[in-house]
Amino acid sequence: MLPTTSSFFTGALAALYAVAGLFFLSFWKRTRDALFASFALAFALLAVNQTVLALGGLEREEQSWVYLLRLLAFLVIIAAIVRKNFEGRRRR
Template identity: 50%
Template sequence: MIDPLILGFFGGALTLGFLVAAVFFLKFWRRSRDPLFLTFAVAFVLLAANQAAPVIFNIPREDQGTVYLLRFAGFALIILAILRKNLQKR
């Protein structure tokens, strides 16, 4: 069994990484006002919440909780944003 302190550390590191990616996409959205970048930023915030929630709420396995739905929503947003960008009329 992995030490919960180590799991908390890595969960926090991943959360920070996802939040940095979200800020990165928000920066590009402010410049271009392209909804693709805003959708990516929201998706990365959801992925950050997915990493932080098991540590905050002391969920031993993330596949056992409803926290997993945050990851699903984040990836679904990314897929829908890419589809919308590629299928829109020019």
């Protein structure tokens, strides 16, 4: 794939991650549910990750510090789901 095409798709993916983050943020504003705030944060981290990839020109993403942003985003999602499941069990 050409470098400009790759940068275009990386930028488009960053924009879509940002839109998804804003979508979850709007749900959080209505419900004040921490799950939605966590998902908004995770998608913001993924958008930053893709933006750095697009602008940084890194050839091997998995061998750079940028990969840690993606890892942190997925850890936030996992922690939010686990927290939500434990909240549901305490209410019963």
